[in-house]
Amino acid sequence: MTSQQIPQRADWRRNRERLLAAAAEVVARDGASASLEEIARRAGLGSATLHRHFRSREALLTAVFHEGVERLAARGRELNETAGGGLAVWLEELTRYTATTRGLAVSLRPTADDSGCHGILADVAAELAASAVRAGRLRPEITVDDLLALVNGIAIRAEDDPELASRLLRIAISGVEPRT
Template sequence: MAQVKRLRVDGQRNRERIVAAAAELVARDGAQASLEEIARQAGVGSATLHRHFPSRQALLEAVFRDGVAQLCARAAAQPGKEPAAELAAWLEELTVYTATHRGLAFALLGGPAGLTAEDICCTDMLRDVLNVLVARASSRGALHAGATTEDLMMLANAIAVANEKDPLTARRVLRLALTGIRP
């Protein structure tokens, strides 16, 4: 079994400062925020940033991981009694969250490239949860036979991208789109 390398206290502190600076700058500038500016604001060099985060994708995953983990926990807590309604409600929550958090949709569409096995990939967490919700809805005949997890992830993300910083419109457009996925 591979052993996860623990960071020294100063390394952990640098990582936390990088993520905090990235969160602030991504909120302001979006997913394409300058990595140099993130490093400068965190008080570290570019090499330190890249030691902790080998790619922009890895850094964005870290920035968004906590919020996505909370979304996933709420989906996992669904009782499974009304799969279609639970799937629709969770997709709505995901779409509103991604529309509100500038750059998340682009990060999720990018996939887990550049992450190590030790990293928890929020894209994979979302897909795992969505797979369960889709399977439940499909097993009850509450989902169009051709609709896949990937389709629904793309739908939610596309609506979020189109309505970034406008969660009310994102919610409305998703609701319109979801009426088309039910048989």
């Protein structure tokens, strides 16, 4: 059994909730480089307690963004049921969400074990991309990592500006060459 499967004591759960609430506030203000010490202080706990709950900054960020990332994954699966047309819509929703959720772009970078935010969304992106390739709406050489890197780059550039994020993604999807 993993620590997630073992029922935890009430004080352990309370501390975790306090840490996540504090982290959500500090990360929303400072992004992914938010001070772990400040998060622990704001939660009224020591930094050792934070590190017992979250083995790394990435693990903490994954927990902070988990709910939103799961909503995006569910939306991707829903859109995938349409005839190959869901990829562009989902990429735009992902780009807008990432641009307006400080710190998330860092969490979407690939990790060694891909158990975090990137892994969750990469699985959904792969399903959507495969459907789009079959429907002739995506070139087969475009990889999931290409798509997520594109979203990330746009989101970082358009932080706090979802309209700009959408515009840049539409330009990237349609290309920059004049239509003939």
